Amino acid sequence: MPDYIFVYGTLLKGEQNGNLLSESQLVDYIHLKGNLYDTGIGYPSAKIKNTSQNRVFGELYRLPENNKSILSRIDFLESVDTGLFKRKILEKEGKRIHFYEGAEKLNVRKIEHGSWLQYSSLAKNNPSQFAINFEEIHKKNYRKPSEKDIEDQIYIEGVVPVLITSPHSTNHQRMGKLKRYEFYTAAIAEILHAKNRIHVLYSNSLSELDPNYYDESPFKSKVDDIINNDIKFVIDIHGTGKERKEAVYPGSGKERSFTANRTEIVDCLYFFANKHGITVGSEDLFPAHRQDTIAKYCYIRHGVPSIQIEIHRNYREPSRNRENFELLIRFLSDFVKYIQDQIQ
Secondary structure, eight states: OOEEEEEOSTTSTTSTTGGGGTTSEEEEEEEEEEEEEEOSSSSEEEEEOTTOSSEEEEEEEEOOSSOHHHHHHHHHHTTGGGTSEEEEEEEETTEEEEEEEEOGGGOOEEETTOOHHHHHOHHHHOHHHHHHHHHHHHTTSTTOOOOTTSOSEEEEOOSEEEEEEETTSSOEEETTEEEOOOTTHHHHHHHHHHHHOEEEEEEOSOBSSOTTTOSSSHHHHHHHHHHTTTOOEEEEEEEEOTTOOSSEEEEOSGGGGGGTTOTHHHHHHHHHHHHTTOOBOOTTTSOSOSSOOHHHHHHHHHOOOEEEEEEEHHHHOTTTOHHHHHHHHHHHHHHHHHHHHHHO
C-alpha cells in the first residue's frame, strides 16, 4: 500500500518548500479535523484531532514507493530531531497518511478558517514567485492520464460564492486531437483563491474530453457538484498565444447573455482593466457561445451568471514579465471583489 502525506503550509504546491514534493503525485485538496495556528515566524503549525469542530485545509500527496529520502528531507526541514515538529501517521479511507504536528510553543494564534493559503501564503503575498514555483511542479503532470487514486480535477473550497475554473491547465483532447495546455492558468486561479477566498477548480491530469468543448465530461460533472453548493458567479479562465494583440478577451455569450443580461458586469471588467493598464480585446473573438464552453454550460444548465476570460501569454508568464503578471492579478482581484459586492 502506498504512503501519503498531508501538507498545509510551506510544503503546499507553489509555496516556499513545495519543491520537496515535486516527485510525489498530488491526489486531492482536502481537510482534516483540527486547528491551524500562526507561529509568528513565517509558517503555520497544526494540531490534528478527530474531535475538533474546526478544519485544517491542505494538499494530499501520494509518495513514491521509495520515499525514505523525501521524508528524511522533510523531517530535517521540520526539525523533527529537536522536537519542533513531530511526524505522525493516521489512517483515513484506507490510506496511510503522514503529517507534521507542531510543538505547543508554536501555536501562537489560531487561524479560524484553517487555510494557510488564505492567511499568509506566498500565493497571497508574492503571487509571481508562487506562480513560478507552482508551474514548475504542475507542468510535470500536464500530459499524464488520470490514475486510480488521483483526482482528475483539484477543487479548493472557498467562502465567497464565486467559482473560478481552469479546465485547460493540462493537456486535453478534442475530436481525437491532443490540445496544448494553457500554462499558469491554474496558478492564477489559486492566487485568486488566496486573495479573494473564492472557490477554484483546475485540471490535474490529461483530459480525454475537452471540458470546454464537451458537456458530458468529468470536469463539468465536478462543476455541477460545486455549483449545487450555492455558487452565484463563474469565471472561466483560459490562455491565448502570442499572436493575439490585447492582454485579455472577455466572452459572455451573445449580447452578454451569460451574465443574466447584467451587461454592466462586462463594462466593469473594462473599467478595472483600464485602471490597471490592461488592454481588452473584442468580445467577438472568444464569445464563449460557439461551442459547449464552461461559461455557456454554467449559465444554460444552471442559470448561474458566467464569463470566460482569455489571457495573453505575456501577462500569464511571470518568469518573463513579473510586472505584467502583477498587473493582471490586481485587475482580476479587483474584478472578483466587484462581482462579490454585486451578488451579495
